[in-house]
Amino acid sequence: MSSENEQQQYSVLPKSMSGGPHGLGDPTSKDLRVVEKEVVIGKIMKKVAHERCREVVKAFNECGKNNGLLMPFKCRKENDQMKKCLTRWYQDDEFRAECTQMYLDERSEYRRTGISKIPPKRGAKPPQS
Secondary structure (H helix, E strand, C coil): CCCCCCCCCCCCCCHHHHCCCCCCCCCCCCCCCHHHHHHHHHHHHHHHHHHHCHHHHHHHHHHHHHHHHHHHHHCHHHHHHHHHHHHHHHCCHHHHHHHHHHHHHHHHHHHHHCCCCCCCCCCCCCCCC
């Protein structure tokens, strides 16, 4: 039997997602949900790939700004270079593993401290303490 001081908490989530010091999940867990694998890590890959292909992305953006509605016809070379650079990163398994590790490190820190590095969206209510 449990005493009055011990309260048992129930959750529909597995322990790895509801445990931890702040109830945000186990900070040491390396398990990924499908949405994390397919969406979240994909967004990180896109962001980092755009940073690594900064020059060709900038060239394509400038071409688009300078040519307006004629961009699809006049910026083919820049578009091809940008797609080639980005595709190289998207298809690199080591790059995917690097981005996955970046996400896992950030998630572990969030679960350990309860402090998110992602700024809240505009108009979002601040978390209540």
